Amino acid sequence: MTHGRTVIRGGLVITAADELHADVLIEGERVVALAATGSDAAQAWQADRVVDATDCYVIPGGVDAHTHMELPFGGTFASDTFETGTRAAAFGGTTTIVDFAVQSVGHSLREGLDAWHEKAQGNCAVDYGFHMIMSDVTEDSLKEMDLLVEEGVTSFKNFIGSRDQESSSPVTV
Template identity: 60%
Template sequence: MRTLIANGTVVTAAETVRADVVIEDEKVAAVGLGLDVTADKVIDATDRFVMPGGVDVHTHFDLPFGGSFCSDDFGTGTRAAAFGGTTTCIDFAVQDAGGSLRQGLDTWFAKAEKAQIDYGLHVIIREVNDGTLKEMDELVGEGVTSFKLFMAYPGVFMSDDASIFRAMTQSAASLSLIHISE
């Protein structure tokens, strides 16, 4: 499907210009003024801004914590995000106590089937051990780009300094996120 967004004020990281935007198969195919294309759908964006959707890199959908859950799941949370102009979110896949990183990631993939926008997942490491360290390499090979550890929430998520160091050393090819406050 080809969509033409015509006569808009296009906002990029570098400039704001009057232009048309052609979207083909959900990707921007062309940007320019007075584009002569045949489109399945034409949107008149005169006097309107045309810009990329926002990216929220820290969401918590359907997260169990303290005996309850976050109020939004992937369906309601991503729908609300879309209405606000956010088109991508990055949530947190949680390793269950005694479970593997893979199990936690698969649980979140199942929850994310309700997503209305694009999403990614950070992986929360609850227990650092030889098994999880090995899994980190495997998950990076599959495309996981970030792992989160905690210096807060003792008895729930908190890791000691040596464990955090081991995980950060292991994940040198990816991003380490450290939660340091309660």
């Protein structure tokens, strides 16, 4: 989706380092500039849309780096779907989730990641990425890891323990 230019004027902008009364210039989906509210630089900005944030906080969206949408575990499934879970996230100010994609035993990491992309595609209210749960560690799956990292998979998780144990200890790589 193409977004034009948006200016958010008059709010108290909260960054990782500061709080400042500033206007925010957004092009497309990216913040490209901050300038003091009322400054010549801020006043010169032209935009398709202007948002009045007077008496409001302007904060970046949050990232939830550990979610479980539609995750099968222990004979059950997580109650949230990508649709319901990301709608709730958006209402709470979370703009990105990192969910867990699962490799099925006997299948490749790629097949697991593709299955999770299929579940999420078109059903998310926010941006998303994936960690990868490795359920079948083989020479082939170990070789696949580099390819998935190049595509943005941020970490890999493997449960150590007997397959018939009720619980195992997770190891994140």
